[in-house]
Amino acid sequence: MITLKVNGQDHQVDADPDTPLLYVLRNDLELNAAKFGCGLGQCGSCTVIVDGKAVQSCVTPLVLLAGKQVTTLEGLGTLAAPAPIQRAFIEEQAAQCGYCIAGMMMRAQALLMRNPKPTDAQIRAELEPNLCRCGTHMRILRAVHRAARLMDTADAASDRSVR
Amino acid sequence: MARRLRIITGIAAVVLVAGAAAGFGVAWRPSIAAIAPPRPDTFNPDLVKRGRDLAAIGNCSTCHTVRGGGNYAGGLPVPTPFGTVFSSNITPDAATGIGSWPEAAFVRAMRSGVSRDGRHLYPTFPYDHFTNVSDADDRALYAFLMTRQPVSASPPANQLSFPFNFRPLITGWKLLYFHGGDVPSNVAKGAEWNRGAYLVEGLAHCGACHTPRNALGAERVNAQFAGGEVDNWHAYALNDTSHAPVRWTADALYAYLRHGWQADHGTARGPMAEVVSNLASVPDSDVRAIAAYMADISGAPAPDGKRPADAVAQSPPAVAAQADPAGAAIYAAACASCHESKRPLPYGGVDLALSTAVTSPDPRNLANIVLAGVGAVEGERSPIMPGFAASIDDVQMAALLNYLRVRFGKRPAWNDLDKAVRDARAAQAVSVAAREAPAESSQRGKP
Numbered sequence: 001m002i003t004l005k006v007n008g009q010d011h012q013v014d015a016d017p018d019t020p021l022l023y024v025l026r027n028d029l030e031l032n033a034a035k036f037g038c039g040l041g042q043c044g045s046c047t048v049i050v051d052g053k054a055v056q057s058c059v060t061p062l063v064l065l066a067g068k069q070v071t072t073l074e075g076l077g078t079l080a081a082p083a084p085i086q087r088a089f090i091e092e093q094a095a096q097c098g099y100c101i102a103g104m105m106m107r108a109q110a111l112l113m114r115n116p117k118p119t120d121a122q123i124r125a126e127l128e129p130n131l132c133r134c135g136t137h138m139r140i141l142r143a144v145h146r147a148a149r150l151m152d153t154a155d156a157a158s159d160r161s162v163r
Numbered sequence: 164m165a166r167r168l169r170i171i172t173g174i175a176a177v178v179l180v181a182g183a184a185a186g187f188g189v190a191w192r193p194s195i196a197a198i199a200p201p202r203p204d205t206f207n208p209d210l211v212k213r214g215r216d217l218a219a220i221g222n223c224s225t226c227h228t229v230r231g232g233g234n235y236a237g238g239l240p241v242p243t244p245f246g247t248v249f250s251s252n253i254t255p256d257a258a259t260g261i262g263s264w265p266e267a268a269f270v271r272a273m274r275s276g277v278s279r280d281g282r283h284l285y286p287t288f289p290y291d292h293f294t295n296v297s298d299a300d301d302r303a304l305y306a307f308l309m310t311r312q313p314v315s316a317s318p319p320a321n322q323l324s325f326p327f328n329f330r331p332l333i334t335g336w337k338l339l340y341f342h343g344g345d346v347p348s349n350v351a352k353g354a355e356w357n358r359g360a361y362l363v364e365g366l367a368h369c370g371a372c373h374t375p376r377n378a379l380g381a382e383r384v385n386a387q388f389a390g391g392e393v394d395n396w397h398a399y400a401l402n403d404t405s406h407a408p409v410r411w412t413a414d415a416l417y418a419y420l421r422h423g424w425q426a427d428h429g430t431a432r433g434p435m436a437e438v439v440s441n442l443a444s445v446p447d448s449d450v451r452a453i454a455a456y457m458a459d460i461s462g463a464p465a466p467d468g469k470r471p472a473d474a475v476a477q478s479p480p481a482v483a484a485q486a487d488p489a490g491a492a493i494y495a496a497a498c499a500s501c502h503e504s505k506r507p508l509p510y511g512g513v514d515l516a517l518s519t520a521v522t523s524p525d526p527r528n529l530a531n532i533v534l535a536g537v538g539a540v541e542g543e544r545s546p547i548m549p550g551f552a553a554s555i556d557d558v559q560m561a562a563l564l565n566y567l568r569v570r571f572g573k574r575p576a577w578n579d580l581d582k583a584v585r586d587a588r589a590a591q592a593v594s595v596a597a598r599e600a601p602a603e604s605s606q607r608g609k610p
Contacts, residue, residue, distance in 0.1 A: 018496030041549025042539065053553035060554045061496030068556075125595075 002062050006031070007075030017063035022046045025057060025072060033073035033102040037131075044130030047103035048072050054110040056129075073102045076109065085109045088147035089140075096134035104130050108144045117148055192281040195271070200255050200262035200313070206306040214307025217300055219441045220449060221293075221366040225434070226250045230597055233314030236260070241287050242394075243380060246323035248287040256313035269305045270298055275343055276333075283333035285321070286341070286380065294343045295365030340381035352459075355448075359456025362449060369457070372398035372434065388460055390525075395590035396433035397525035403462040406522040406574075411461050416454035421447075423545055426508040429518045430537055430546050432528070440540070477516040483570030490566025493559055497551065509546040515571040526564055526577040530587035533560065535594070552591055560584045 037045035041059035049071040077083030237252040255262035268279035276290035374382040390400035419425035423439040484491035502512035520529040536550030561580040
């Protein structure tokens, strides 16, 4: 058994240390926001946050995660109480098929946590590893800018759950 | 301490020599009169095209272009042991570039490292190699550069410590280390070899990175191609001291330079990836010539004709795992599924027993690659690897590197892996910051 810290809770997981984090999140913990895209760390749809940094969970084995905090999209907010990043993506209608969007939000969240007011160039550079085949990039960019503004306002500064 | 002493001794020597040289009037170079920038349509298009290929071989854009700046507009900080030198604007802008330079001034700068106004140029501009470039090729390069888009941009002032900020000192440096002239041809070696020698020793300036430098930043003549360093990357030894597990052949070098990877050796990363990217537009014959010459420099291939897989030994996995169990666990979980997939490059990972990054005396390249990964190259069938910077911590990194060295390197363990990991992290942070700079859509990513 391996102890895995996800969204603030310890989970006992019956898995080999070389199991990719993504498999455990989806199959064992039923946290299905992170998606399986390429399985090679090349598309970003599996992105989650580990100790504050955006990580591609499909190429991150459990052995690297001992003692580290994993945050998934489910850990940021809920349907009833979406986090600023989620609100922003809804308000900008940034999803088309939506497959990449959970990963986009997690990487954007990691950026906004270390840089609350990123420039357009910084957002583009940060999101470069995440692919979107529908072509909603301009809406995604707007959504990240909107999230930065939302996080800046007092009523939306609810986002304390990310570790 | 020894290094500092060496530098101080060196400084004293240069000061003395510079003084003597100044006395003999060697320091003085005349200014060449400025001209109005020549119109682009006054240059022969064929000459411009030849200049373009030559500029690619010379890797000019790597130092003279920064992300967010115009092509060839300069401003790249080049760190040296003596401070930071910023690359100059070589667009035909009259005020801030070389637009007012007549052809003779450009040829003089290439041949002897002197600016149009007569000032000596710092040898970060590798005129110790460019002096070997023929006047005809210099004229083609001039035609190419003078037909680029002029960009008004002045690089930041150099940040050099005393006494290196005193430009006349360069006279002394040149007297000691600069030998102008052409690459002597060797009739016994054939046309391809001689073409390769001309390019490698001249415009391509391979030794600028691959030859170690002395205390005053000059390439050590008795250690040519023995391995140097650039931007926290180790530029591997290319002579017979190469640590490549399989000896390089001309064909392997050609494939590596043409595609950026070669199955028996690995993938070009860091500054070498830019070299390969620039070579993409260069004719096959020149890439073959470079490969033929370099293969000769590195010695003849092993005569027994062993297949690379047979030539390479590795420690039994169990023995290596005993040496570093934590590293073994990480390798098995994060690396083996690609690197032991037996899928040939570029679809599988390189067999790490073939990787010079693992057998090299310097662990930095391996650390850099584990952290940053290998990005897909646009339009190329090239190897990819995810970077682990965000998910692997420093202790895990050191364990992994140690294991790889024992298992696949079969060389003495690396010392001070903690420092190598810290340096690689710092270099990664710099590269991420560079990516975040505002970029024109036409700009390549740097570094």
